[in-house]
Amino acid sequence: xxxxxxxxxVISISLLxxxxxxxxxxxxxxxxxPLPLGTHVVGIGYGxxxxxxxxxxxxxxxxxxxxxDVIAVSYVQPFKIGxxxxxxxxxxxxxxxxxxxxxxxxxxxxxxxxxxxxxIRVSLNLIGPSAMGKLEMMEYMKxxxxxxxxxxxxxxxxxxxxxxxxxxxNLGNNRFVFRPQIGMVHNWGRWSxxxxxxxxxxxxxxxxxxxxxxxxxxxxxxxSHLIHRFKNRIWISGSLGLGTGAAATIDGVSxxxxxxxxxxxxxxxxxxxxxxxxxxxxxxxxTFKDIGSDxxxxxxxxxxxx
Numbered sequence: 352x353x354x355x356x357x358x359x360x361v362i363s364i365s366l367l368x369x370x371x372x373x374x375x376x377x378x379x380x381x382x383x384x385p386l387p388l389g390t391h392v393v394g395i396g397y398g399x400x401x402x403x404x405x406x407x408x409x410x411x412x413x414x415x416x417x418x419x420d421v422i423a424v425s426y427v428q429p430f431k432i433g434x435x436x437x438x439x440x441x442x443x444x445x446x447x448x449x450x451x452x453x454x455x456x457x458x459x460x461x462x463x464x465x466x467x468x469x470x471i472r473v474s475l476n477l478i479g480p481s482a483m484g485k486l487e488m489m490e491y492m493k494x495x496x497x498x499x500x501x502x503x504x505x506x507x508x509x510x511x512x513x514x515x516x517x518x519x520x521n522l523g524n525n526r527f528v529f530r531p532q533i534g535m536v537h538n539w540g541r542w543s544x545x546x547x548x549x550x551x552x553x554x555x556x557x558x559x560x561x562x563x564x565x566x567x568x569x570x571x572x573x574x575s576h577l578i579h580r581f582k583n584r585i586w587i588s589g590s591l592g593l594g595t596g597a598a599a600t601i602d603g604v605s606x607x608x609x610x611x612x613x614x615x616x617x618x619x620x621x622x623x624x625x626x627x628x629x630x631x632x633x634x635x636x637x638t639f640k641d642i643g644s645d646x647x648x649x650x651x652x653x654x655x656x657x
Contacts, residue, residue, distance in 0.1 A: 396652030415452030431482030
């Protein structure tokens with residue numbers, strides 16, 4: 352393999368691998384649900400993802416598969432800004448990853464395990480219930496079975512995950528990712544419809560592979576959810592999502608690698624006790640670009656409110 356192809360190979364694998372962690376669109380129903388003041392929620396989740404990865408044919412990379420096992424812990428707490436209801440979400444992921452495939456016909460494999468970049472998300476309800484306690488919140492929902500909420504949020508991925516400049520694939524991204532969001536929820540009876548739009552704004556990585564500089568355009572994403580709640584606090588949801596953009600340049604050279612993905616998901620939630628609950632989810636992601644990935648992800652999580 353000549354030097355030019357080898358260089359492109361290294362860059363392409365690095366770009367796709369880090370893009371998966373940076374732009375994995377968390378299809379998350381009920382993210383705008385109001386929580387009464389005084390509530391604390393801790394949780395732990397486990398997810399398994401299998402992906403088929405597609406590269407530019409000139410790189411002679413074939414049959415590439417990515418397998419990821421992720422364990423994440425989370426904490427959620429509501430608070431108030433003036434009389435508005437707000438909340439903060441903290442997520443810390445630990446990843447076990449494996450990449451394998453054929454390069455110029457030769458089998459290759461890479462394994463990584465360690466912390467990925469943690470995320471903090473702060474959200475504010477602009478329209479909907481104001482900051483209130485549990486009993487007031489219950490009375491509000493009972494008195495307003497049909498209601499609409501509007502919120503804004505900012506999620507930030509911090510570059511604290513495992514990263515080494517001389518590695519082809521890393522679990523951390525060595526850059527901040529800012530994600531402003533605006534979301535709407537309409538509730539009627541036991542049904543809810545949610546719509547969320549996001550923009551991923553990515554800072555530069557000045558310590559990319561072989562001391563290069565990596566820049567990346569924003570990724571634009573939208574997701575929607577239809578949710579049904581049952582009398583016993585069980586709920587189910589169906590979700591759709593779309594993401595496009597995030598084309599990268601390396602030392603000023605365009606990589607022609609803009610992402611484009613359709614996503615679909617099913618989720619199921621149920622209480623275990625008055626304060627504990629579990630959630631099961633399945634996510635399918637399909638690229639509509641020549642370069643990208645198709646993936647299947649299954650997850651389970653447990654949460655405790657106190």
